[in-house]
Amino acid sequence: MRALIIDDSAVMRKVVERSLRQAGLELTEVLQASNGMEALDVLRGDQQVTTPLALILSDINMPVMDGLQFLEQRKLEDLAHGVPVVMITTEASEPLVMRAIAAGAKGYICKPFTTDQVKARVMPLIRSFVTA
Amino acid sequence: MLTSVASLENNVESNSMFEHLDTAIADVFENMMGMTCLPLEHQLQQEQGMTVAICFSGLFQGGCTLYLSQSAALATTEALLGESSPDPYDPMIDDAVGELCNMIVGRWKSRLGSTQAAAKLSVPVTSREHSSAHAKEWNDGLTRSYRFQDKTFSIFLVVSEA
Numbered sequence: 249m250r251a252l253i254i255d256d257s258a259v260m261r262k263v264v265e266r267s268l269r270q271a272g273l274e275l276t277e278v279l280q281a282s283n284g285m286e287a288l289d290v291l292r293g294d295q296q297v298t299t300p301l302a303l304i305l306s307d308i309n310m311p312v313m314d315g316l317q318f319l320e321q322r323k324l325e326d327l328a329h330g331v332p333v334v335m336i337t338t339e340a341s342e343p344l345v346m347r348a349i350a351a352g353a354k355g356y357i358c359k360p361f362t363t364d365q366v367k368a369r370v371m372p373l374i375r376s377f378v379t380a
Numbered sequence: 381m382l383t384s385v386a387s388l389e390n391n392v393e394s395n396s397m398f399e400h401l402d403t404a405i406a407d408v409f410e411n412m413m414g415m416t417c418l419p420l421e422h423q424l425q426q427e428q429g430m431t432v433a434i435c436f437s438g439l440f441q442g443g444c445t446l447y448l449s450q451s452a453a454l455a456t457t458e459a460l461l462g463e464s465s466p467d468p469y470d471p472m473i474d475d476a477v478g479e480l481c482n483m484i485v486g487r488w489k490s491r492l493g494s495t496q497a498a499a500k501l502s503v504p505v506t507s508r509e510h511s512s513a514h515a516k517e518w519n520d521g522l523t524r525s526y527r528f529q530d531k532t533f534s535i536f537l538v539v540s541e542a
Contacts, residue, residue: 257475257478257479258472258475259457259460259461259472259475259476259479260479262461263412263460263461266461266462309501309503311503337486338482338483338485338486338487338489338490338501339486339501340486340490341490341498358486358487358490359412359482359483359486359487360407360408360410360411360412360483360487361411361412362411
């Protein structure tokens with residue numbers, strides 16, 4: 249299983265990857281990006297890969313291009329179609345959550361988080377994506 | 381009009397700020413690092429080592445500065461990453477304490493009422509030089525010290541109504 253983690257903090261990218269593995273995800277490859285712009289480049293370059301991504305996790309507050317702009321641009325370019333995107337962020341105000349969902353996010357995890365919370369949010373999305 | 385929390389007549393509000401801060405810090409340490417972190421009854425001298433500052437803007441203004449020693453910064457980095465970092469000048473330490481402050485402030489903000497939670501947070505700014513610039517700039521505020529394992533750190537918090 250392949251995943252993309254987007255966060256401007258290298259520490260948080262590592263923490264999120266570790267949580268995914270602890271949650272039981274068998275990750276064969278974890279792609280990383282430090283902002284939305286980099287993530288779009290990763291997705292554009294990933295279109296010919298035989299094993300598609302199964303999950304994208306993204307922070308919201310990032311320099312250059314934030315998580316919401318990333319969602320909107322990804323939708324516009326139809327990149328990683330159908331791949332579930334889960335937002336992981338300290339910003340969890342209702343308007344922000346609604347905007348993220350409207351832009352295509354399938355889930356929301358607030359920092360600080362536990363491995364159980366990651367598992368509960370991510371596993372059902374992956375199951376429905378894999379069986380779709 | 382800017383009114384610092386310390387000058388608010390209603391002490392209940394200040395106490396509530398502290399309670400929310402205590403809970404936010406406990407949540408961050410427990411969830412992300414599996415550690416217990418508790419407030420100290422007395423305020424420590426601001427730690428020499430690293431500072432992280434985050435500003436609030438919007439419906440309320442102010443900021444939060446985290447003061448911690450090199451050893452406390454290293455301990456939190458290792459606990460977050462689950463691995464040791466032999467280099468005390470590893471940039472991952474700056475990154476980790478920035479995220480630590482970000483998570484504390486984010487959690488604290490989410491525990492406030494919806495109006496206050498509408499403020500935006502700045503990107504954390506980390507410095508390895510001891511600085512009380514924000515404290516001087518903002519004058520009044522709340523300072524609270526905390527302990528995890530055998531390490532301590534302090535947080536300075538000031539909130540103003542816009």
